[in-house]
Amino acid sequence: MSNMSHVVDFESCPIGTQDFINSCKDAFYSEGVLMLEGFLTEEAVKDLVAEAEDQKELAHYTSATHNVYLTPYQDHLAEDHIQNRQVSSSKGCITTDQIPTTSGLRTIYDSDVFRKFVCSVVSVPELYEYADPLSSINVHYANEGQELNWHFDNSEFAITLLLQSPQGGGSFDYVKDLRSAEVGDMNHEEVEAYVDGLREPTSLSVEPGTLMLFSGRNSMHRVTPTIGDQTRILVVLAYNSEPDISLSEEARMTFYGRLG
Ligand SMILES: O=C(O)CCC(=O)C(=O)O
Numbered sequence: 001m002s003n004m005s006h007v008v009d010f011e012s013c014p015i016g017t018q019d020f021i022n023s024c025k026d027a028f029y030s031e032g033v034l035m036l037e038g039f040l041t042e043e044a045v046k047d048l049v050a051e052a053e054d055q056k057e058l059a060h061y062t063s064a065t066h067n068v069y070l071t072p073y074q075d076h077l078a079e080d081h082i083q084n085r086q087v088s089s090s091k092g093c094i095t096t097d098q099i100p101t102t103s104g105l106r107t108i109y110d111s112d113v114f115r116k117f118v119c120s121v122v123s124v125p126e127l128y129e130y131a132d133p134l135s136s137i138n139v140h141y142a143n144e145g146q147e148l149n150w151h152f153d154n155s156e157f158a159i160t161l162l163l164q165s166p167q168g169g170g171s172f173d174y175v176k177d178l179r180s181a182e183v184g185d186m187n188h189e190e191v192e193a194y195v196d197g198l199r200e201p202t203s204l205s206v207e208p209g210t211l212m213l214f215s216g217r218n219s220m221h222r223v224t225p226t227i228g229d230q231t232r233i234l235v236v237l238a239y240n241s242e243p244d245i246s247l248s249e250e251a252r253m254t255f256y257g258r259l260g
């Protein structure tokens with residue numbers, strides 16, 4: 001397994017130092033998104049892209065329609081009600097069990113300094129891996145025309161590492177705090193205005209090697225379609241704040257096409 005300092009550029013991102021942690025925490029709470037450019041070393045980006053390209057043929061491809069809240073269709077509401085309105089998303093995905101044991105992705109995921117950093121930024125005491133063998137580390141592939149449409153995440157926060165940008169498209173658009181899941185405020189009207197393109201979201205163009213930590217539960221987000229034949233390759237690192245939790249069987253079947 002590679003060493004953390006081979007994969008993480010501690011000079012530009014000193015994730016073990018309190019001043020840096022404090023500034024990341026401020027950015028996460030004020031913007032809803034923490035973006036650390038140059039988090040991965042150039043060498044790590046190269047190695048991880050090569051590794052992901054090698055694994056690409058193992059990816060499970062899915063194409064699905066969903067509403068932005070990722071909730072089931074509600075028969076008592078009209079088809080064009082924002083809670084029923086369907087958008088489509090498609091991607092390829094490989095799972096934790098398919099990531100090589102020597103991968104730098106495992107080095108980062110398992111690292112104490114990284115977990116402590118994330119805990120401090122998102123204000124949780126402890127982070128645990130998923131109990132199932134699929135959900136902790138995923139690599140997503142978006143080929144030409146593939147996109148992740150508007151949605152709110154079920155999880156409170158998400159951590160991503162961009163390995164490869166497409167030639168065009170692939171921009172990360174988001175609207176901070178558009179709903180409040182905690183108090184059940186779905187904010188239908190404004191959500192619909194963004195889905196209809198009547199309002200402009202914040203649009204981020206992300207460079208390979210960037211770590212993003214964002215609160216996707218209340219901030220609606222999407223990734224625009226890949227343009228050109230270079231695949232967008234993105235890693236998702238997922239943790240739980242409690243031990244022994246598996247992703248639901250329904251979600252595993254939807255995302256991965258298998259349970260383990
Ligand atoms: O691909 C990305 O940058 C975002 C991923 C995301 O939003 C998700 O997996 O829920």
Ligand SMILES: [Fe+2]
Nearest residue numbers: 152153216221
């Ligand atoms: Fe998301």
